[in-house]
Amino acid sequence: MTDTTLSAPPLLTVDGTPLKTRLRHIERLNQFKSLLLILPLIAFLVLTFLAPIAAMLVRSVDNPEVAPVLPKTVAAIQQWNKKSLPGEEAYAALASDLTAAKEDPSQLAEAAKRLNMEIPGFRSLVQKTARNLPMETEPESYKTALVELDERWGDPAYWHAIERNASTSTPFYLLSSLDMSVNDEGEIAKAEPDKAIYLEVFARTFWISAVVTVVCLFLGFPLAYLLATLPTRQSNLLMILVLLPFWTSVLVRVAAWIVLLQSGGLINGALETVGLIDEPLELVFNRTGVYISMVHILLPYMILPIYSVMKGISPSYMRAAISLGCHPIRSFWKVYFPQCIAGVAAGALLVFILCIGYYITPALLGGPKDQMVSYFVAFYTNTTINWGMATALGALLLLATVVLYAIYNRLVGANNLKLG
Amino acid sequence: MTSQTLAKAPSFSFRSMFMRDAEPGLKTSGNEESLSPDAPAADSDTLVSFRQVQKSYDGDSLVVKNLNLEIRRGEFLTMLGPSGSGKTTSLMMLAGFEVPTSGEIRLDGKLLNNVPPHKRNIGMVFQNYALFPHLTIFENVAFPLKVRNEGFREIRYQVDKALEMVQLDKFAQRYPAQLSGGQQQRVALARALVFKPQLVLMDEPLGALDKQLREHMQMEIKHIHQQLGVTVVYVTHDQSEALTMSDRVAVFNNGIIQQIDKPEVLYERPANSFVANFIGENNRLTGKLLSRDGEQCVVEMPYGEKVIASAINVGEIGDPVSLSIRPERVVLNDAALSVQNRFNGQIREFIYLGDHVRIRMEVCGTHDFIIKMPTSQFDSRLREGDVVPLGWAAEYAHALDPV
Ligand SMILES: Nc1ncnc2c1ncn2[C@@H]1O[C@H](COP(=O)(O)OP(=O)(O)OP(=O)(O)O)[C@@H](O)[C@H]1O
Numbered sequence: 001m002t003d004t005t006l007s008a009p010p011l012l013t014v015d016g017t018p019l020k021t022r023l024r025h026i027e028r029l030n031q032f033k034s035l036l037l038i039l040p041l042i043a044f045l046v047l048t049f050l051a052p053i054a055a056m057l058v059r060s061v062d063n064p065e066v067a068p069v070l071p072k073t074v075a076a077i078q079q080w081n082k083k084s085l086p087g088e089e090a091y092a093a094l095a096s097d098l099t100a101a102k103e104d105p106s107q108l109a110e111a112a113k114r115l116n117m118e119i120p121g122f123r124s125l126v127q128k129t130a131r132n133l134p135m136e137t138e139p140e141s142y143k144t145a146l147v148e149l150d151e152r153w154g155d156p157a158y159w160h161a162i163e164r165n166a167s168t169s170t171p172f173y174l175l176s177s178l179d180m181s182v183n184d185e186g187e188i189a190k191a192e193p194d195k196a197i198y199l200e201v202f203a204r205t206f207w208i209s210a211v212v213t214v215v216c217l218f219l220g221f222p223l224a225y226l227l228a229t230l231p232t233r234q235s236n237l238l239m240i241l242v243l244l245p246f247w248t249s250v251l252v253r254v255a256a257w258i259v260l261l262q263s264g265g266l267i268n269g270a271l272e273t274v275g276l277i278d279e280p281l282e283l284v285f286n287r288t289g290v291y292i293s294m295v296h297i298l299l300p301y302m303i304l305p306i307y308s309v310m311k312g313i314s315p316s317y318m319r320a321a322i323s324l325g326c327h328p329i330r331s332f333w334k335v336y337f338p339q340c341i342a343g344v345a346a347g348a349l350l351v352f353i354l355c356i357g358y359y360i361t362p363a364l365l366g367g368p369k370d371q372m373v374s375y376f377v378a379f380y381t382n383t384t385i386n387w388g389m390a391t392a393l394g395a396l397l398l399l400a401t402v403v404l405y406a407i408y409n410r411l412v413g414a415n416n417l418k419l420g
Numbered sequence: 421m422t423s424q425t426l427a428k429a430p431s432f433s434f435r436s437m438f439m440r441d442a443e444p445g446l447k448t449s450g451n452e453e454s455l456s457p458d459a460p461a462a463d464s465d466t467l468v469s470f471r472q473v474q475k476s477y478d479g480d481s482l483v484v485k486n487l488n489l490e491i492r493r494g495e496f497l498t499m500l501g502p503s504g505s506g507k508t509t510s511l512m513m514l515a516g517f518e519v520p521t522s523g524e525i526r527l528d529g530k531l532l533n534n535v536p537p538h539k540r541n542i543g544m545v546f547q548n549y550a551l552f553p554h555l556t557i558f559e560n561v562a563f564p565l566k567v568r569n570e571g572f573r574e575i576r577y578q579v580d581k582a583l584e585m586v587q588l589d590k591f592a593q594r595y596p597a598q599l600s601g602g603q604q605q606r607v608a609l610a611r612a613l614v615f616k617p618q619l620v621l622m623d624e625p626l627g628a629l630d631k632q633l634r635e636h637m638q639m640e641i642k643h644i645h646q647q648l649g650v651t652v653v654y655v656t657h658d659q660s661e662a663l664t665m666s667d668r669v670a671v672f673n674n675g676i677i678q679q680i681d682k683p684e685v686l687y688e689r690p691a692n693s694f695v696a697n698f699i700g701e702n703n704r705l706t707g708k709l710l711s712r713d714g715e716q717c718v719v720e721m722p723y724g725e726k727v728i729a730s731a732i733n734v735g736e737i738g739d740p741v742s743l744s745i746r747p748e749r750v751v752l753n754d755a756a757l758s759v760q761n762r763f764n765g766q767i768r769e770f771i772y773l774g775d776h777v778r779i780r781m782e783v784c785g786t787h788d789f790i791i792k793m794p795t796s797q798f799d800s801r802l803r804e805g806d807v808v809p810l811g812w813a814a815e816y817a818h819a820l821d822p823v
C-alpha cells in the first residue's frame with residue numbers, strides 16, 4: 001500500500017490559515033465555554049472537598065507547638081552530637097525560652113502537651129521548670145542548676161524528644177498510626193507492644209470490609225441477575241425493595257437492628273419459640289451485629305452497578321453459547337459472567353471503600369474489639385482533640401482508597417467503571 | 421471483499437470438511453420415544469418436521485396456531501412474514517429455547533421435545549451476531565470445538581479453515597468490537613458452521629446491515645450453503661431476500677403458514693390474497709364470482725365489466741372475489757387485442773425508473789392500477805390523459821379470497 005497523504009500539502013481554509021490551526025482554535029473556544037458553565041461546580045468542589053482534604057493532609061504532618069515556644073533551644077541543639085548531654089548553651093537557651101514562654105501560658109501548655117506525647121511526664125517537667133524560672137540569682141551553670149532542679153534534665157531522652165520537635169513538620173503522627181516511631185538514634189523503629197494498636201485496627205478494618213464485600217457480592221450477584229432477567233413488572237417491584245433501605249436513615253436502621261437482634265429481640269424470640277435454640281444467640285454488640293447491619297446497608301451499592309452492567313448484556317449471548325453446545329451453567333461462567341466483571345469490580349470497589357470509612361454502625365452495634373479506623377478518628381477529634389492523630393489516620397485511609405482504586409484501574413480499567 | 425477464494429476453492433473439500441455423516445444415533449426413527457407411535461415414519465429426505473405445533477405465551481392467544489412443516493435435508497428454507505407472525509417463535513422452538521405448547525418437532529426422525537438446546541447440535545446465527553465480546557475472533561470460532569473437547573491441533577485446523585471460508589483469516593486475533601458489522605456477521609457464520617451441525621438457523625442475520633452489504637452477504641451465505649450442503653432455516657421479513665436466497669419459502673401470517681413453495685411459484689401462483697400482496701407488486705380488483713368452469717372463472721366488476729381469471733381460491737357463485745394481476749403482465753394498445761380480458765384505461769401518470777416505466781392508470785374504477793413496462797417497449801407517444809386499450813391473459817389474473 002502506498003501512502004500518498006504523507007506528501008500532501010496541509011489543507012487551508014478560505015482565508016489561508018491551515019485547517020488544523022483553525023479547528024484547534026474553535027475547539028479551544030468550545031472547551032473554554034463549557035468550562036465557564038461548570039465554574040460554580042468547580043468552586044464548590046474546591047472549597048468543600050479539595051481544600052479540606054489538602055488541609056487534612058497538611059495537618060497530619062503539622063507540628064506547630066514546640067518550635068515557636070523554644071526557638072533558642074531548638075537553635076542551640078542543632079550543634080549537639082546527640083550522644084551525651086547537650087552543652088551549657090542549650091541549657092541556658094532552654095531557661096531563657098521557658099522564661100519568655102511564661103508570657104503566654106496557653107501556648108506553653110500546648111508545647112508541654114505535645115512533648116508529653118513523646119515521653120509521659122514531660123508536661124509536668126516543663127511546667128515545674130517554668131514555675132522555677134527565672135532563677136533568683138543567675139546561676140554559674142544552667143546545666144547544673146536545671147539538673148539540680150529536676151534530674152530528668154540529665155537524661156538525654158528528654159533532649160531527644162525536644163530535638164525531634166525542632167521542626168514544624170513531623171512524621172510522628174503518621175508513624176504512630178502505623179505503630180512506629182523515631183527512636184533516640186533517629187531511626188524508625190517499632191513502637192512498644194503496649195502502644196501498638198493501630199496496625200491491628202487497620203487489619204481489623206480491612207478484614208471487616210473484605211468480609212462485608214464478599215457477603216454483599218454473594219447476596220447481590222444473584223439478586224442483580226434476577227433484576228436484570230425478570231419481566232419488567234416483577235423486576236420493578238424487586239427494585240423498589242432493593243432501594244427501600246436507601247430511603248431510611250442509617251441511624252433508624254441501626255436502631256431497628258438492635259431491636260431485632262438483641263437477646264430478647266424478635267429473631268432470638270422467634271428461634272426460641274420454634275425450638276431451634278435454647279438460649280439466645282449473641283447477635284448484637286459483637287462482630288455478628290456489625291456484619292449483619294453493614295451488609296444490609298451496603299447491599300444496594302453492590303447490586304446497582306452489577307445490575308446496570310447485566311441489563312446491557314443481551315440474552316442472545318447465552319443462547320448463542322448454548323446453541324454451540326455449551327451446558328447452560330458452563331455458558332453462564334464462560335460467556336455471561338466475564339461480561340459482568342466490570343460491574344462486579346465496580347460494586348466490590350464501592351462497597352469496600354465505603355466500608356473502610358464506616359463509623360456509626362460498628363460504633364453502635366459492635367463491641368470494643370469491633371471498632372474500625374474511623375472510630376479512632378472520631379475519638380481523636382471529639383474526645384482528646386488530637387488533630388495530628390485524627391488527620392494521620394484519615395490520610396492513611398485516603399491512601400488505602402487511592403491504592404485500591406489504582407489496583408482496580410490496572411485490572412479493569414477506569415473506563416469500564418459502571419456505577420448504575 | 422470478493423468471493424474469489426470461494427469460487428476457486430474446490431467445493432468437495434468444504435463438503436468433506438464441514439459435513440459430518442449423519443450420526444447413527446440420530447438416524448433411528450425413534451419409535452419408542454414417539455408421542456404417537458402411529459405417526460408416519462419420517463421420510464429419509466426430511467430433516468426437520470413440525471407436526472401440529474402450537475405455541476402460546478400467555479394462555480390467551482396462539483402465537484403459532486398449527487404449524488405443519490417438513491424441512492428437507494440440504495435445503496435452504498426461509499420463513500417469511502410480517503412482524504409478529506411467529507417466525508422467531510417457530511425458530512426458537514426448533515432451537516430449544518422455547519417449548520411448544522403442543523405438537524411435536526423432530527430432527528432427523530428423533531423427537532426433540534425433551535432434548536435440551538445444548539444437545540441439539542444446531543448452529544445458530546443471531547441478528548445482533550452475539551459474538552462473545554471478551555473473546556478474540558479465533559476464540560469465538562473455537563468455542564463450540566472447545567466445548568466438545570476437541571484437541572488443540574484439531575481446533576486450530578478447523579478454526580483456520582472456517583475463518584478462511586469467510587475470508588477473515590487475517591482477523592483471528594482481533595476482538596469483535598474491532599470488526600465491521602458485515603465482518604462480525606461472517607464470524608458468527610463461521611462459528612455456527614465450524615462444528616459441522618446438520619442444521620443451521622438464522623434469525624434475520626442481515627437485518628442490521630445496510631442494503632449493499634446485505635445483498636453481498638446474501639450471495640455469500642448462499643454460496644456457503646451450496647458448498648457445504650448444510651440445511652439452513654432462515655428467517656426474514658424482507659421478501660426480496662427470501663426470493664434471492666431460498667430453495668423454498670414459507671410465508672407466515674398470524675401464526676399460520678399461508679403458503680410454502682419455491683420462490684417463483686409464490687410469485688406466479690400465490691395461494692391467497694395475503695401471499696399475493698406480501699410478495700411482489702400487485703394490482704387488486706374486487707368483484708363478484710359470476711361463474712366457474714374448472715380452472716377458470718368469470719368475475720363481475722362493480723360497473724358490470726367481466727374478467728376471465730384462473731380460479732385459485734374462490735368460494736361459491738355470488739361470493740366476493742379479489743383479483744390479483746402483476747403489473748408486468750398487463751399489456752397496452754395492439755398487444756391487448758390478443759388477450760382474453762380487454763378494457764380501456766386512462767393514463768394518469770408516468771414514472772420513469774431507468775430500466776422500466778411505471779404507468780398509473782384508471783381502470784375498472786380503480787385509480788391506482790399500475791403497469792410496468794420495460795423502457796425499450798415503451799411507446800413515447802403516450803401522454804397523460806390518453807385513453808388506451810389494455811388487457812391481460814386469463815392465466816395472469818388470479819381470483820383469490822377477498823381481503
Ligand atoms: N417471550 C415472549 N413472551 C410473550 N410474548 C412473546 C414473546 N416472544 C414473542 N412474543 C409474541 O409472539 C408474537 C410473535 O413473535 P415472534 O417473535 O415470533 O414474531 P416474528 O415473526 O419473529 O416477528 P419479527 O419479524 O418482528 O421478528 C408477537 O406478538 C410477540 O409479541
Ligand SMILES: [Mg+2]
Binds near residue numbers: 507508509623
Ligand atoms: Mg423475529
